[in-house]
Amino acid sequence: MLFQQLINGLTIGTAYALVTIGFTMIYGVLELTNFAHSSYYMLGAYLCVSFMNLIGLDVLGFLLGTIGAILVCGTISALTDKLALGVIRKRGGAAISALLCTIGIQTVINNAIILGYGSETRQFINVFNLGRFKIGPATVSWMQVIIATVAILIMLLLTFIIRRTKFGAGMRAISQNQRAAQMMGVKVNKIIQWTFFISASVSALSGVLIGMYYRTLEVNMATVVGSKAFAAALLGGIGELPGAVIGGFVIGVLESFVAGYVSSGYRDAIAFAVLIVVLVVRPQGILGKKIHHKV
């Protein structure tokens, strides 16, 4: 029971972790709460299904569909930055104005999906029939293993990009001081657009994977992931990708334990209560470093 609940929690946590990675990237660079982020999660899953219907309901169709979904979502995300968020930045709008803009983008995407696909829950055909195996008393499906592996791989890859490449150095520079970075020759707008591209791609990929795991697509799937990703990002420590993954897992496991042992009705309430306590006690998050503010 305990072990099975732990596995359940890790599965839920993987979904949060995957979304949080992209979310925390943008938050780390621009300190922008991107509400549209979870919409790409949903859009990616829907697009993948559309592409699969066009190409074929097999592994090839799935792979091509996933790539297609990633590219489309990434492009839309980069375009929103170019056409809207970037303009707001340029005109000196406050970070909070960009936040409202992302809320608008989220509303458009979520409702465009309802318009385009209808609000009926749709099934996502699982092209890999991988089966399950048992660890002790608990059942684990291979799909869960794959998703968790992908999450960790993406995290490692992006951590590498941020820490070791020139592009990553640019991102870090922007996150510290945008104007100074610009003066040092960092192509600020280009890097931010690519950050948006990458973050939405990761989000779309996670939507595809999670959609396939639960074999279902529904129009509510974006709403809850968004706030949980926000919570996980802060819990893990802002801008820290490993923190994002840990934060996601912690929230997922916490939820499933609360639901299993305390009350399923209060699962989110207790998860958020714990989050509040953690943030009050340790404001920098699990992996974050303490920043001292100066005048």
Place this chain on the structure above:
Amino acid sequence: MRRKNYFTFVVALVLCLALLVGCSGQAEKPTDTSGSAAPVDTDGGKSDVTEPSAPVDTDGGKSADTAPIKLGGIGPLTGGAAVYGIAAANGAKIAVDEINALGGMQFELKFEDDEHDAEKSVNAYNALKDWGMQILVGTVTTTPGIAVTTESFSDRIFTLTPSASSPAVIEGKDNVFQMCFTDPNQGIASAQYIQEKQLGTKVAIIYNNADAYSTGIYEKFASEAKAKNLEVVSTTTFTDDTANDFSVQLTEAQKAGADLIFLPIYYQPASLILAQAKAMDYKPAFFGVDGMDGILTMENFDTALAEGVMLLTPFAADATDERTVAFVKKYDELYKEVPNQFAADGYDVVYAIYEALKDKDVKAEMSPSDLCDLLIEAFTSESFVFNGLTGENMTWAKSGEVAKAPKGMVIENGVYVGMD
């Protein structure tokens, strides 16, 4: 400057208070009359209704007969609950078109969006009222329904809701009627059914505690199960926000040794529960309610998962009776979808109103309150029996509750089979 500020505030406050007080005097009169036996619509609504029909009258009696009666519909057309509202709106539209094609009495339907929100719903209601609505078809969902029926009750607008199933919707409102079962009835019926047929000994319940429909059924089920000595070993909940992972709830049910899981929920989460239970190698019996209908027609749904699922439902899209077949065909032609029970409810609501008004002396320019009295009388009269998609021989009690027999169905080889 500062003194001037204070002065302005004081003036503003006094002005506002004065108006408030002045207004309360005005407001007293209309509410007094509307409280009396013959309610008069003192708001703008009534004049809006009569004005457009006045010129029609001058054209002569003939065109007055064909002037449409204005039906207002309210339901979620956007947002997460849009699936129910759109289906009900589509069903109602089909019925209106069919009736209008018959000649004779004409209907005009205007369906407004409420986003499944009480506040927006009341706005939608007021917008419809200004449009000249004479009869209300709605609301589709329960929560807005409770708010809107309070208004329609005080305005004396006859209300027949397709699917707002909580008793709070009809409670104490003589002009509000339901097309669907009330939630408590479903809960009681389900518990009785399970106990009588000995379908399970240890029952687990998974319900949506953010949903009035689900909660309503659960509550009565739980109390009835207690009375019938049906052992409930596990009760777990989810919300719309957490409706994709049920492993936690299923693990708990499995641990408790439940051999039957009662699912007073809609078919979308139910389909996930079935799939996830299978993935866990957990094979209890599943028992659903009318919200479960629709599961077989979900796109790409593996119907093998639903094998052996039992449910109480008034409507089945793959029923073979003539009326259902025709409706499903038409719906599919128009909207490229298989109708769910909400579509059928919407369709039935319009037909029930039509049946009730058919033999009466009805004119399009009748005021909503006159129509309301007429319809209440018709619906509660003992001779009024309605046969629709969602049930045979339906009758209505004075409370607004519908009486129809729930059909026990079991899914075998991907189709519904009657359990009796």
Place this chain on the structure above:
Amino acid sequence: MKKLFSKSIKRIIEKWAVNEWKVAFSCLIIALALPIVLNTRYLLSVMTICCVNSILAVSLNMLTGYLGITSLGHAAFYGLGAYTAAILGTRFELNIIVTLPAGMIIAGIAAFLLGLAAIRAPSRHLAIITLGFCEIVKIVELNWFSFTGGANGIHSVPRISLLGWDLSGKYAKYYLALFLLILTISTISLIMHSKIGRAIYSIRDNEIAAESMGVNVFSYKLFVFTFSAMFAGLAGAFYAHHFSYVSPLSFTFEQSIVLLSMVILGGIGSMPGTIIGAIILSLLPELLRDFTTWRQVIYGAIIVILMVARPSGMLGKYNFKHIRQQVKYSKLLTKNENKPLEKMTG
């Protein structure tokens, strides 16, 4: 053309800034007179909602605009006020004279306790803390069945009456909402024009500097947090009586986001801007009614366009006091033709 446009806008804003009180007063007169023209129930009910949303937005603006704390959980306090009024109204049949202050107090107490624990956290954490609080309140409302009715909510909350007068008519409700709005606006502007207000602004502009100047940052933050929640509670209590029905679905995180959108759209930290934002976002869904299934998409697109066109919100960039000073100086300049001073005004 564009230059002319921006110039004329500038002139209008200048006129507005100079005659701020006259404008406010005429707006009030218009608001009082509007029901003469717009007298159908639908329009009056929409206008009442505009007032309720304005109260919420103005109170949130005090927290977000004046103090600089982004709250994603304002709807929690709105809901607490509404539930307090609904429970008191249905179980104890209390009058709005009691329930309105009770709603304020309960929301205030909740905010005080939350603030006591969490207000010291960094601003971006407060966003998620308030969001979490909003979710917790919603979940408690959903689960505490015997007290709150769960997902069914509480219905038949008594209609509004005061000292024997029935105030539940469409006009009376509107004027009561307007009265509450004016009460909120005046209380908050009085505070912001006082010593407390200057301390609050100093915290927003630089917390550490303010602290070192002897401003007790913690207690001021706690005060604003509590105070802003109290007015949200007031709006909630009115809402409960206005609709005579409350359900947890009306006070979700999404509602908080809508409220925050009103503040940002109108212009953070600007009282008239906030009210304009609240009115726009309350009217927009109604104006888009004819688009049925498209309306949410259009609604979102309009928000994006508005934000791109005016990144600081409608009136966010304008500091009326500053503009007034500018106008005063330029008048002085033209009078004295004192050239060297010109630099100061630029």
